[in-house]
């Protein structure tokens with residue numbers, strides 16, 4: 001086998017072609033529907049405002065979705081930053097599913113490829129893809145944020161990137177039940193809103209705020225890590241990529257915006273490792289550990305921090 005054909009076959013193993021139908025489905029679910037939901041929210045907020053009931057339901061659903069992505073999909077299933085008992089793993093998978101960002105195997109496969117090639121050829125979503133100049137960077141940020149969902153002609157092969165997850169019967173069951181999980185993500189707020197108010201209007205408005213608007217906001221907050229936390233912000237640690245720390249992205253993502261250290265040590269359970277870097281997801285993992293639900297948690301070691309820090313660790 002020549003080196004070129006070997007490279008090609010390796011490329012084939014890492015990614016698989018996606019048909020136009022699937023790309024269009026990604027376009028609808030990941031790009032168009034969230035924009036429509038946000039557009040719908042403007043006249044609704046203008047006309048009737050958002051009541052306390054809907055606000056509570058939306059905030060709880062937001063926290064469940066974001067923690068599910070940060071702790072479940074990302075730190076546990078993609079990076080194995082800790083081990084959890086079966087109940088915790090299933091709960092975290094379900095919570096991550098509430099974010100409507102795809103089955104956990106697909107999410108993890110794309111994300112493991114992102115880490116291998118971060119900001120280089122092969123990264124599915126680098127904002128630096130088109131170059132460093134103003135317009136090229138703007139185009140790259142749009143690509144990293146949502147553009148790649150539709151423009152990518154190939155996606156990461158699950159067989160190649162996540163064989164460990166495919167071997168887990170609970171994960172396989174979750175993937176098979178994913179459409180039902182999505183239905184739950186919208187049905188749950190509607191049912192809670194309906195029962196809480198004992199009215200259909202209450203169900204509909206909870207569906208709007210706790211379902212549609214929350215899912216749109218959760219998406220854009222998550223994608224900001226790919227677009228903004230690879231473009232702006234400070235980089236106190238030496239990495240081969242442009243991963244960075246953006247405090248407001250970190251707050252919205254409950255810790256994920258401390259993205260620079262995460263690219264130094266992806267398996268670390270804590271992303272906000274420096275003084276003042278609040279990481280609610282790491283805090284929750286610590287509570288799970290204390291409760292005995294999580295074990296073998298990979299906490300940062302001071303030696304590793306100072307080895308990679310560009311100056312003395314403050």
Ligand SMILES: [Zn+2]
Nearest residue numbers: 114118243259
């Ligand atoms: Zn990254």
Ligand SMILES: [Zn+2]
Nearest residue numbers: 079111115266
């Ligand atoms: Zn990661």
